[in-house]
Amino acid sequence: MPLAIAITGPGSPETMTLVDLAASEPGPAQARIRQSISGVNFVDIYVRSGLYPLPPGQTVLGFEGAGVVEAVGSGVEGLxxxxxxxxxxxxxxxxxxxxxxxxxxxxRLPDGVSERLAGSTMLRGLTAHMLLHKVHPLQPGEWVLVHAAAGGIGQIVTRWAKRLGANVIGTVGSEAKAGFAYEAGADAVLLHNSEDWVEETRRIADRRGVHFAIDGIGGAMLSQTLATVRPFGIVASLGQAAGPIPPIQIEELTAPRAIGLARPSVLTYANDPGLYRQGAEALMAELQAGLINPIGAEYALKDAASAHADLEAGRTTASVVLTM
Structure with missing residues (x-):
């Protein structure tokens, strides 16, 4: 019987357990796939921990993957x-x-795009498309600040932004991770735990600040990130790996800053059929054209709890995947 990772309830990685999961026949407008890979993302940690509640009756984690179609139900076209x-x-x-x-x-995956690449890139790639084409349509020559630039989302956003002609300032949590951000194409890399990173970001970005800042760290970092943006720029708050975000007062966004604050959701983006197809098609085209999304850590399905623990503790870089 096929295997899956389920959780017994919200909590630590120890709640994750390997279970048998019977394969079901696809109904109308459905398809069954045998997977080769699943991405592991911070949103999975939010679900496992209970920050994002599981739908009733749902116990298996994970939002992205890739594989081969085994069966299709009635009414399915194009597969x-x-x-x-x-x-x-x-x-x-x-x-x-x-x-x-x-x-x-x-x-459907085009020629030249492997299941391994696509299955580890869909969530991060669609996030990058959402950020750089919907939240702030990036223009050549603009400055972008990318927090956690050595991580999975940070690296693909940096690479895609560079392909669009932008200038990227990345931040990392340690000197050991700086090389990964530079390899992804960042023009400058700063330690976000240094005392002067905000002032240095503004200095590098024409002494005015960045046009667009992407903050997936959360916690107290978001308030600092607001100070890196030039007037009429925008900050996208993606997550809260560092913990809950204190309330932001509207006065923090008004003159003399005059900036915008967005809280975009890639899962909401993916739930819009038009945006999903548009983003997926653009992502596949970029992957075919050479956009890189390296895998930094790989675990067998049975070791999913270790993958969560390592990702949550900041011990990984680039994408994290489970293999079947």
Missing amino acids: SVGDRVAYVGHPLGSYAEVRTLPASRLV
Whole structure:
């Protein structure tokens, strides 16, 4: 019987356990796939810990993966048994060897894009597309601040922003991670725990500040990030790996700053059929054209708890994946 990783309830990685999960026949407009890879993302940690509640009856984690179509239900068009596919978004359940899900969620993989690459890139790649084309349509020559630039989202956002002609300032938590951010293309890399990183960011960015700042750290960092942005720029708050974000007063955004603050959600983005297809098509085109998304850590499905512990503790760089 196929295996999956389920949780017994919200809590630490120890709540994750390997279980048998019977493969179900696809119903109308559904397809069943045998997976080769699943991405591991911070949003999975938020779900596991209880910050984001699981839907009733759902116990298997994971929002993205890739594999091969095994069966299709009635009414499915454009997909055939044997097609290589990838996906991101609801319903949860990618930590599994086999799963059945809506056929509309599946994206056929073009030549030159492997299941391994696509299955580890869908969530981060769609996040990058959302940020750089929807939240702030990036223009050549603009300055972007990317926190956690050695991480999975940080690296792909940096690489894509550079392909669009932007200048990127990355921040990292240690000197050991700076090389990963430079390798991704960052023009400058700063330690976000240094005393002068805000002033240094503004100095590098034409002594005015960046046009766009992307903060996936959260906690007390967001308030500092607001100070790096030039007037009429924007900050995107993606997550809170460092803990809950203290309330932001509207006065922190008004003159003389005059900046915007967004809280975009890639899962909401993926739930919009038009945006999902647009973003997925753009991502596949970029991957075919050479956009890189390195895998920094790989775990067997049975070791998913270790993957969560390492990601949560900041011991990983680039993408983290489970292999089937």
